Amino acid sequence: MTTTVPRFGVNYTPSKDWMFQWMAVEPDAVRADFAAIAGLGADHVRVFPLWPVLQPNRTLIRQRALDDIALVADIAAEFELDIAVDVIQGHMSGFDFVPAWLVNWHNGNMFTDQLAVQAQAALVAAVYDAVRDKPNFLGLTLGNELNQFQLPNPAAMPATTEQVSHWLTTLLTAPRDRDPRHVVTHSENDHLWYRDAHPFVPTHASRLGDMTTVHSWIFNGTAARYGALSPQSVRHAEWMIELSKAFATDPARKVWLQEVGAPSMNLAEAEMPEFCARTVEAALTTTDLFAITWWCSHDVSRSLGDYKDLEYSLGLLDTENRVKPVGRRFAELIAETRRSAPSPTPRTVGVVVEVDENDLPLSRVALGPGGATFERWHELREQGVDVAVVTSTAASSRAALEGRGIRLLDHEALA
Known part of the structure; x- marks a missing residue:
């Protein structure tokens, strides 16, 4: 268990x-944005070059696009910002960005067509090489929530769990x-955790890649059911972090x-x-937290439609790079956390x-x-219990429970 200040x-x-x-x-536009971001106290940015811009043809990875990633990394370094690069975009803010060689008449499947898998692997390698020597390069995420290319996406690319495992690996x-x-890792939306029959499964998130990533959004029904400032909403991120730990085989695995x-x-x-303050404060009660990366830096311009x-x-x-009230609060939370490092209480109930x-x-x-x-x-959390999550497999193993520091299971805690 580690309790260092997260990024x-x-x-x-x-x-x-x-x-x-x-x-x-x-x-110049990127430079102005990064100056404003650094002014909040952030130490890193996660960036999203578009897949069709990077790889418009299966066998063409554009050098100019790779150079632009390197350029943006250099601009980030001017403001002492580390940079994490997502490779395959993929899915962003309700839009799918898929190169022409995979859609319509070509009707390819990014998860199961071997030539497509090889092309994506080549792109991951090329993006890594483009920034690997940058001193502020933090790492890669394969892409943004690529599990959204499964159902209910109207243009779903079906795959089995085994095929997803092969693709990820x-x-x-x-x-x-x-x-x-x-760091090299991958990300999914909460369908991986909450949707039965989804081919992306919790063990993918918690066992593949250098660390686990979680994406927490209360528009998934949490806010509608319990209220936007309810304990369930402001602790949703904390819950997802703890849920992800249940499926990790390494009890000290970092969670981003x-x-x-x-x-x-x-x-x-x-x-x-x-909401920002209570969410961040709840997340900081967890251990082995690598980073909190807020979505997002800037509003989308109203000049862009749909x-x-x-x-x-x-x-x-x-x-216009003006700090909004939520931005000021996020900046305050960063400063407060760095002044007084969090000391999470061990979670002994599962x-x-x-x-x-x-x-x-x-x-x-x-x-x-x-x-x-x-x-x-x-x-239990609302009652003040420092509660973790364990699988029934781990619950039957004394060694697994000891590795997590779990002393009581739920039914024992209630006795």
């Missing part, structure tokens, strides 16, 4: 032209001569809260700073998730808002 950063949404900035990077091992200081934000569909603007309304107001900064012989939950619905396991964990 704080932002998911970078350029103030000018949103992610379309990657079609022709404007250094192939891409995660693609970088050549890895520097161990660089890679996305969390304050959606306007659930929160009034005046409520967003409080986004869901919440996308236009998720930023800590507006499109709520049990029933799993099968492959550590697949018997009911992932039970883990989501309204589910029995979700509600039981939150009930």
Whole structure:
């Protein structure tokens, strides 16, 4: 168990032209954005070059696009910001960005077509090589929530859990001569945790890659069911962190809260700073927390059409680089945390998730808002219990429980 101060950063949404900035990077615009981000006290940015810009043809990886990633990394270094690069975008803010060689007449499958898998692995390797020597390079994420290319996506690319395992392993091992200081990982939305029959499964998140990433959004039904500032909502990120730990085989595996934000569909603007503070404070009660990376840096400009309304107001900064109230609160939280390092209390009580012989939950619905396991964990947490999550496999193993520091299982705690 480690209790070092986690990193704080932002998911970078350029103030000018949103992610379309990657079609022709404007250094001065990026520089102004990064100056504003650094002013919040952030120590890193996560960036999202678009897949069709990087690899418009299966056998073409554009050198200019790779050079632009390196350029943005250098600009980040000017402001003492480390940079994490997502490779395959993939899915962003309600839009899919898929190169022409995979869609329509070509009708390819990014997860199961071997030539497509090889092409993506080549792209991961190329992006890694483009920034590997940058002193502020933090690492790669394979892409943003690529499990969203499964159902209910209307253009789903079906795959089995075994095929997903092959795809993830192939891409995660693609970088050549890895520097161990660089993180290579992957990300999913909460369908992996909460949706039965989804081919991406919890063990993918918690056992593959250098650390676990979680993306916490209360528009998944949590806010609607319990209230946007309810304990269930402000602890949703904490819950996901603890849930992810249940499926890790390494009890000290790091967890990166890679996305969390304050959606306007659930929160009034005046409520967003409080939601931010309570969410961050709850996350800081967990151990082995690598980073908190807020979604997102900047609002989407109202000049861009067809986004869901919440996308236009998720930023800590507006499109003129002015700090919003939620941005000021996030900056205060960063400073407060660095002044007084968190000291999480060990979690000695475990709520049990029933799993099968492959550590697949018997009911992932039970883990989501309204589910029995979700509600039981939150009930205990509200009572002041420092509660963790364990699988039924781990619950039957004294060594596994001791490795996690679990002394009581839920039914024992209630006796």
